[in-house]
Each structure stands twice: as structure tokens, then as C-alpha cells.
Amino acid sequence: MKSRLQILAVAAIGIACLVFLFQRLFPNEERRIRKRLDGLASLVASAEGGSTARGLLAADRLRDYLTSDIEIEIEVPGERRQTFSGRQDIIRAALAARAAYGGLKVAFLDVRVTLGPGNESASVSTTVRASQPGQRDVFYQEMKLTLQQEDRQWRVRKAETVKSLQL
16 A cells, blocks of 8 residues: 555656656747747846947847837837837837946736737737836836747737826
8 A cells, every 4th residue: 555655656746747847848838928028128128337249239139039020119108109110220229228228127027928820929918117226216118019920939020008097
């Protein structure tokens, strides 16, 4: 009886290990998208007093996260609505933002992923949090992203801010 319990315990542990390994080696699409967004946030963020070469390298790596026909419509409170089209336009804007906002930290919070048919596209609702060291204000903005799978990588095709209710 005791040996059967030991065999069952070892089998259960073995199965749990296999499931864990399978999930790590073959993540589902939602997990891949979340990991991709974490990578995008780290590229958009900038180190305080970071070098120009590091900024250029990050901007060049940004190209791997965007489709060539990307469109971004963003409205920052107190500013006018801005539209960017195309990968090159986005990269130029990212370089300008890195230069203007040294030490910017960016994170995607409350990520909700809805996969499209055939897992070729995805709609993501998220809240972006941006902050700078030494600044008390933290910027929060709801965003809707549309991602497309190209060459087995999820890339942002469209990003737009969501207007929140103001009282």
C-alpha cells in the first residue's frame, strides 16, 4: 500500500513537471503577446542620462515590434491629438521622446487580449503607465492596440488612446 502511494506521488510530481515544461517551451498566444508587450515597454523606456548610441540601438530594435504600415493616434491630456503613420515616423518620434523625457519608465498594466480568427491578429486593451524619476506625477492612459502576427512574431499594427470619461 505504501509503495503504491509513493508511486502515485512520484507520478503526480512527474506530470506536474511535464506540464510546467510544456507551458514554458510552448507558451500560448496570450502569454507570447504579454511577453512581447513587456519587451516593447522596455524599449520605449529610456535610462536617465542614457547615451545617444543606446537610444539609437533601442529605436532600431523597435522596428521588430511594429508592422511597416503601423498607425498610432495618441491624445495626451492638455495636448492636441497626434497621428503617426509608418515605422520610420514612429521611430523618429520615439527618438525625440527619449531625448525629451530622460529616465522615462513605461509599463503596460491590466492587459486584456482577444485573439482574432486563426490567431493571426489580436486586440489588446491596456493601461499605459509612464513616469519619470524625480516627478511626482504618474501618467496613466488607456489604449487599444491591434497586433498582427508576422513571421511568427506579434507586431503592433495600430495603437490608439481611449478617451476616458471626464466629469
